[in-house]
Amino acid sequence: MGISWRDRSPAAAKVIETADRLLQDQLHRPLSEYIFNNTDAATLSRTDIAQPAIFVTSMACWAGITDLRILQHDQLAVTAGLSLGEYTALTVAGAISFEDALRLVTLRGRAMQDAAEASDGGMVALIGADEATANDVVQATRENDILVAANFNAPGQVVLSGASAAIDRAASYAADEKKLRVAKLDVAGAFHSPLMEPAAERLAQALESTEINLPSVPVLSNVTGAPHEMGSVRHLLVSQLTSSVRWADCCNYIRQTYPDASWTELAPGRTLTGIMRKIDRKIKVQNLAEAPVEAEA
Template structure:
């Protein structure tokens, strides 16, 4: 099995996330405890007991999802002898890129938790509530989405934020501009264009204040060379240089998440299986829309981790 580990972004969180791993494995519990200590917050209690309104705040969601991904990876190694280097690549969707970098040894767990808290706070504070918006275009090509965004730009900032999968593209920007882009997409015959219920317009130029905050935070953070190449959101191709990885995390805040291209690159370079550790199955479901026949595996239960390790070892 030629393998890559891929880590999800916002949207995969739910009350109870990570609880089974913590109850099953001491290695997972240790991850949640270290994240709690790093943030001086009982984040794990919020993850397991809610309330969902607090868990879905960006500043909580981001470190929570990262903690679940790292808990799964450390449990794989401690309990079943599966190391990150069994894979050829790692990748992560938006905040998931931080999880990938932590899993690959570029960032310490404590630093990753603190960076994601800063990132969540900065992204939320970058734009006044109600000023920005995001919208999903379903059934649209990249060319359709670019044309719709261009139409929206007559009203203000409007950009492709996420190129998630074939026919699944997300726009981000000023509210009136994104609405105008949706109207244009419908006129062009795009299957569905719908505004999303989000707290801020991520991955567009409105996030420039957050990018500045992350540049300052990342400048003070120790980056090591990853144990294996990272297919990052900005390049959609392998990156191993620590300084390039650092710079691209800043660019990622306002830039497009090139997830479809990242998966297609891995498929073209002989990756057969994408494993999604931590929480949910968003990336595994997206995979079906990107590459036919490529295998996706979710790793978020004790049973799932054991079955994966057994298959991997033949």
């Protein structure tokens, strides 16, 4: 992921080189090797590897956007990102430096991996469920285990997170009683649930020494679905690890507040472009998973 940006944009390549230098003592090998050298899926999907890899690829793409004259920074109106992507959104808006954000993202990934390995948890997507239906499934199947609605991504796409036994009960109940399509997610643990509390505590300590600047444009919070307010960034980034991700609310806020805005998704992948089709098919998203072939620095 991100190869086209590295190859076509010197600015993007510099972002990746800088990340390799900053993380040289924290990973078993350079981050760029994980990203570009056909790393096996099991290794790259580990959240302690995936989080810095995705963040750096997104930031390389952002650097390449200006380098290749695709979008100027002064055209930016608002930024948002789903879960990990909120760090990209804050960095793009100037609230956190690239160096600090990379440090936080790397710690966040490691802390979440550790919390996942220390608990028995998972996640399941309920296809066709609204918020009320998802909450009904949680209430009916939680029993004495941890189980929460963790992601409200789009109408008809809600993800539950919690203890594995509760996830199994919820999946069966949702399919049999609510007639929903269910899909267990291939993730390390129960993200955005109380099982991530140990990771939240470690992140809170790291954020205490992180400089947070006033962003150049509004940045949406996953926890509230609204822009960060002065002084809210540290608290809400910590809360995000154990709270529901309200991505649909973030997108709806932007739709209503900036009705004429153009939408752009940074690399890697097309996940948010696909989710937008479920939120509002009339909105066209410029997806930059790959650098345009005709682009030249």
